[in-house]
Amino acid sequence: MGGRAVRATLVLGAAALWLAGCGSTPKATFDLSAPRDIAVAQGPARGLMVVATPTALQVLDTDRIVVMPRPGEVAYADDSQWTDRLPNLLQARIIQAFENASRLRAVGRPGDRLVPDWTLVTEIRRFGVVVEDGQPTAVVEVAVKLVTDRGGRIAAGKVFKGTSPGATDGAGAAAALDSALAIVLRDMVRWATTRI
Template structure:
């Protein structure tokens, strides 16, 4: 495997803030490239038009995942980060922003907002981001891998309407970090599209049952 541009997570320098992660190589300060995934989820014509409101909770994640550092897994038991590269914001913020924009742009829902806004929502979407990493999986080229668990909760009685784990692994064109970042855009688009469609369908099914007295 090509090991250039990797830093082990256990190295003290990588536990510092962004400025502290500009490591010195041969006496020269290394520049940091900031990657900001630009994802625009296209609405699926098969998604239902819904009349209920949705609140999106801040995604939860382990501390190593909820970070601007770009994680890479060269072997199954080893986690490192790319040297000289970072996300523009933590992975959970990237996911939250993408989902909110995806729901809004879909035109399929009356209202959607972050849960922190305090809107009176009919349903709440919670997510646990379990993986957001470049995974070599024993090969020469990594795959941008996103794994998250989602729960759709009925706000009135806190009943779990539906739960599902989403996993997407998008192979990068090469081992270069720019290619890995591009693969993350595609993986995030796929994950978000699947999650948005699942949320709309699950919520609409539950809302129809409530209207008919099925629950």
């Protein structure tokens, strides 16, 4: 085969691969929300707080939606993803939840030019759909610490957990996890604002 024929074959092969990639079904993308109806103690807004990016094990530090079909087995919902890596997405929704409660003078990320009184440090312990006895349940568990700006002392800490009846498909899992997260965020905001 001549050089010109080889080049033509390579170009045609590359084009076929590109077209095959274009024909693949894009992943369904899902978002999480921050609850707006958070009942907190009334009073003047006080305190400045930054929310650090949550830490998580590698299996959760992804944009994939976790499904555990059996104890100890981790999989992901097919053809589905979050709008961002879970720690980044959760950080944004925590900030929005505190903003929606209107109890702090300001809340943001480290580097937002705030001089904070407090830092909220979080660890994502569980964030996925767990299937037990054939029943899928969305489980969200987040460990939280309130750290003072003065000396970095841990003033308080607590683990928050929310559950919701779930599903193993992407849309069903995302909706159930959003409901479970709403429980966690409401409890977290109420708990933190009574200590700031």
